[in-house]
Amino acid sequence: MSTSLPAPRPVDDRVSSLGEGPVWDVRTNSLRWVDIPAGTVHHSDGSSRRLPPPATAILPTADGWAAVLRDGVVELDGPARAAVPLGRAERCNDAKADPAGRIWVGTMAPEETLGRGALLRLDGTEATEVISGASIANGLGWSPDARLMYWIDTPTGRIDVFDYDLADGSVRGRRPFADVRGDSGGGHPDGLAVDAEGALWVALWGGAALHRYLPDGRLDTVLPIAVACPTSCAFGGEDLRTLYITTAHRPGADGRFAPDAGRLHAVRVPVPGPPPTPAVFPGRVGASPGGAFPPSE
Template identity: 35%
Template sequence: MATGFDLVIDAKCALGECPLWSVAEQVLYFVDIKQKRIHRFDPASGDLGTIDLPEEVGCIGLAKDGGFVAGLRSGIWLISSTGQLLRKLADNPEDQSISRFNDGMVDPAGRFIAGTVDETRERGIASLYRYDARGLHKIAGELFTSNGVAFSPDGKRLYHSDTLRYSLFTYDYDVATGTATNRQLFARFGSEIDKGRPDGGAVDADGCYWTALFEGGRVQRYAPDGRLLAEYPVPVKCPTMVTFGGPDMKMLYCTSASIGRPVQELAEYPLSGALFAMRTEVPGLPKPLFNPEI
């Protein structure tokens, strides 16, 4: 029975995010937003590779023809497996001096669902977008930090959080059209004592949602009806996102952050920025591949 997360590798990320398991390669990709990197971790060998990019990279998805779809500061791009920017698919339509793409993932049909962050932390100008062959479409606006994108196993529910509002929402999702409707509050977080708030998330094969709580030092698992089922400690103050991987998809990986944290906190949690993992009883599901023709 899982009791908490253990260290996998001290990747020393400033802002580790978007862990993504490649079934084909049996490796884990994850980004370091502030260091403008995509990391490639091979559990079999323990090797950690690095792909440097010219811009901050908030999120990635694996593309069906190889390489990645990625949300950068300037917009959504196709990127080669070596980090070459191949083609810009869509501009970031916001003020790029205070906005960049943040969390996102590929939907069950192969579209890219990704949101932005309002770096002023005051104006609520971020949005959640859908990108497909028709272009960029806004799903939700007036956000502070778009996060937590994940889909139920049948694809009919979209999860999405606004981290600085301490809120996790659900939408009814039409996989055929990419339309998200009927937004509902799924869970609310935080208190005067506990500042843990929902960052990146993942859904397991039973349809339960897992969320990393930034400044909360733990990962929580929620039933589809919104009940809190369990929580598991992470040996850092700021876990950022989880994803399932491994040959049986029962390894839950978790990234973390060190940037901007108080000196005292970093002394207490010296593994801030590392990659962690925990075995789970219920597996996750492989992530879909991005298809720019959808």
């Protein structure tokens, strides 16, 4: 097991209450991430964009961006600025596009009540509930060959893996992949990213670290970070070998706030990740309210 990587360092001065959902934009070689409670999308060029809070994820599309808000997935830059509702979702959480561009969204109860969340897949203009009874539906990722899907329900303390059918987005054979909490002795698995070797990088909320798991589930690397609550990670940089890490402005076990809590961090890693697949916006079913999506600040 390796611990030889340099420590992640803050690369942006903005402090997010709950930084999440980092995503690299290969079109502009830049990063975006969200501050969920504020409804703010941050851009690595120093600009920010305010959306109706909570804004839980930002997704590149073929010609713009989509965001996951309180009531559904909205197209920010398309001609209709349309929305796809998510039905029974109480509060959306992590979201990603699969290697075919199909959008997946995790949900949870606002008060984190156990068992009231779900994992949803957007099919056309409908949201299909693929997994029910989740608590905090979180990290999502796919193997490089798209035959496996990884998913985290944070309170379980583990990563689960499914066999994945890319043709129709169906999953089967759910089974444990790694016991993150057992490996860490503390902290809870949150967001994840899969690298080009099929290994998983997982942020540990409350664990002040990230873990890298090999495709067979073995713990390969422990990467400490000087904040209590890293939330998610994504590969970026022109060679996709910079691991960007979002964090939350939360105290550690001693009740103190680390100086860089809530800031975006980064570290260079040996193995790159794939660029994100553009999300295929599933339908334009009505315009968003006028003025809901102001331009960048």
